[in-house]
Amino acid sequence: MFLKYCLKDSVPVTGLCPQAGSYGVQDSLRRGFSSVKNELLPSHPLELSEKNFQLNQDKMNFNTLRNIQGLHAPLKLQMEYRAARQIQRLPFLPSSNLALDTLRGSDDSIGFEDILNGIMLFYPVQSELMGDPHIMTEYKLGVL
Incomplete structure (x- = not known):
């Protein structure tokens, strides 16, 4: 057994x-x-904190915005974030999420993920494997 x-x-x-x-x-x-x-x-105590940094930053900004302007401001901003996340390129092309970066105010700063994101972490920018665009789009839409 x-x-x-x-x-x-x-x-x-x-x-x-x-x-x-x-x-x-x-x-x-x-x-x-x-x-x-x-x-x-996690191998280091700060690993979880760094993994959830953007989420914690958004929560803190929403809380501050709620205290200053009221409940409508963070709700409107969350709705804009959700709409910006839905804007994507075709499934076989990598998306940069520029609209979401602009809403967060991080479009004018260069970070670790801007330089090494395509090389090592989430999606390869210059991938050797390229799927059939029609099949990938149909899979994303739920046709297949």
């Missing part, structure tokens, strides 16, 4: 153990490869 959790310094790491498959082995074709990086605990 396979173990449900593999113990590594008494931290449950499920990515290293076999997933429930027909033979007790992870079904990589249906679930993809397991990523141990997503299952581990």
Whole structure:
């Protein structure tokens, strides 16, 4: 019988153990490869704070705006943020979210994500793999 959790310094790491498959082995074709990086605990106390920095900054700005101008101002700004997030390029092209950066006031500053975002983190800018534009658009729209 396979173990449900593999113990590594008494931290449950499920990515290293076999997933429930027909033979007790992870079904990589249906679930993809397991990523141990997503299952581990943060390595530094400030990692969670930095990961949620923009969310915490928005909450603080909304709270300040509510105290100064009333309830309508943060609600209007949240509605504008939501509308700006919905503006995207076609699914096979990377989107820069310039409208959202302009609303937040971060369009005139250069940060870590501006330089290394396309290279290492979220989406590769110069990817070697390019999907079929028609299939990707139909998948995004829910046709496929």
